[in-house]
Every structure is written in structure tokens, then in C-alpha cells.
Amino acid sequence: MAINAGPKIEIDDLDFVLDAANPRSYPRNGSNWKGLKRKNNFALENSPSFNAANGGFFTFDGTDDYVSLGDLSSQLSNVTQYSIGCWFYLSDITVSNNGGILARNHGTPTQLSIMFRSAKLRIRSKNDRNNYGEIDLSTITSNNKWTHLFVVFDGSGTGNAERLKCFIDGEQVTLSFTGTINSTTGTVSATDYTLGRGRSNYLDGGISNFKIYKRALSARRIRANYEAAVGRYS
Secondary structure (H helix, E strand, C coil): CCCCCCCCCCCCCEEEEEECCCCCCCCCCCCEEECCCCCCEEEEECCCEEECHHHCEEEEECCCCEEEEECCHHHHCCCCEEEEEEEEEECCCCCCCCCEEEEEECCCCCCCEEEEECCEEEEECCCCCCCEEEEEHHHCCCCCCCEEEEEEEECCCCCHHHHEEEEECCEEECCEEECCCCCCCCCCCCCCEEECEEECEECEEEEEEEEEECCCCCHHHHHHHHHHHHHHCC
């Protein structure tokens, strides 16, 4: 069974998915992006632009475009495992504080997030601004290059590098850590999660799909996800 419009992907424990290439998720027009698992409609705030290339994706202008995801507590609150994946590109990887993949609105405490900060990809697995993993963007992507990202959290692991992992284009990369990665995500009670916005900063680039799994995917499964869709972005 395939969730996206192209080759098959891993679907066990897949709990949240948006895919601009699938007309059931986005029918090429309208102001909502529909989830393919929970069937919710998510608002395209300030009109991110749909582009039919690469099967379909949204471009974000870096000024005010984002997607309102609302409440993700059922996927991310007080859990010991998750995997979050997407295809994205950045127009300029050197720009500081250039939005994010997953974050909360400005004015709320820092929580679990995947953001771009000071030309780095920074990942927080809990509501704690002092504990995170990060990597220089120049080592994993370049301007306007489609990149497959997977973040895997497994609180049962020993040490930071076993609890929080990052995969780029199907291969694990080495994160540098600040503080200690917790064994659980803690309470995620906010209802204002966003895609393409990093608190007060906005993504200047594109996103074509976004997935949350309720378990820590293996390296083999992540590679399969990458290989299932890489033809769209080559």
C-alpha cells in the first residue's frame, strides 16, 4: 500500500503525512494541505506557492509563508521514540535564522523543533533550549538542492548520539551536541506547531512532503524511504 503518488514507502507506524505530489493531499489548488492519515486540513498561511515540478511541492517566500499544523501532541507528547522526515531545499544556506522545518510560533517557549540557525541545522527533541544536536548546512546540502532529511529520536539509547540521529539522503550524519538529549520528549501541549516557520523566522525554500512515525526507524527503513522518492528530485 502506498501513501504517496510515487513508489512505495515505509508505512508501519506512520502517523502523520503530507505529500504535495498526491492529489488526495493537495489537488493543485486551494488554501489547505490535507493529511493522508488523519485526514485533517492544514492551512497554507499567507499562500505558499504550489509548483507542479518534481511531482509537486510548495515554495515558501522567507517572509511570512508557513503551514499551520496545530496540535501534534498525539504524535510527540511524552514519547520515547519518533521519526520525522521530509524533502526540502533552501534558497540560501548561509542565511542565519532562516526559518525551520518544524517549530512553534514566535512568543512561545522553545519546544521540540527542527530549525535552521546560523547556517546550521539544529534539532531539539524536547522543550529545552539548552539541549540539542546540530550540523553545519554546508556539509549536508547546498543552495537550491533537494535534500532528504530524517530525524530519529530513541530515548532508550545510551548517550546523545544514540538518542538523537540525523540522516541526510539516506545516510546517517554526525551531529555535534550541546547539553544532554533527554530520554522522553516531555509534554507537548501547544496547538501552534508550524511547517516552514522557525518561531519568528520563515523558510526561504521548498518542502514537498512531511512525515511523522511513532517509532525510531532503522537506517535500512530510512534508506528505503529515500530510494522510494529520490527519482522525483534527481
